[in-house]
Amino acid sequence: MLVLVTTVILYVFGFVFLYGVIRLGVRHGMEDVEAQRAQVARAEQLASLQDRTFARENAFLTGS
Template sequence: MFVFVTTMILYVFGFVFLYGVVRLGVRHGMQDVEAHRAEVLQAEQFAAEQDRRFARDNAFLTGR
């Protein structure tokens, strides 16, 4: 009986622990996404500005 109770307690705590680890991983992943979103937006704007500058400086390549 003691073995059964111990097994059930460890089984339940194992699922609680696993839930906590998964939740913590997802939270850190979402924080990383939020932190890098600004960097990606800035890099995208910089690339667009470079494309516009290149097209303006080399208008003969764009056909306009």
């Protein structure tokens, strides 16, 4: 009987632990996605600024 109770307790705590680990992993993954999204947006703005600067400095290449 003691073995059965111990097994059930370890089984339940195992699932609780697994749930916590998965939840923590998903949370960190979502934070990484948000950080990456901000970096991509910043890179797009920088590329756009560089394109406009290049076009302004080399207007003879743009056909304007």
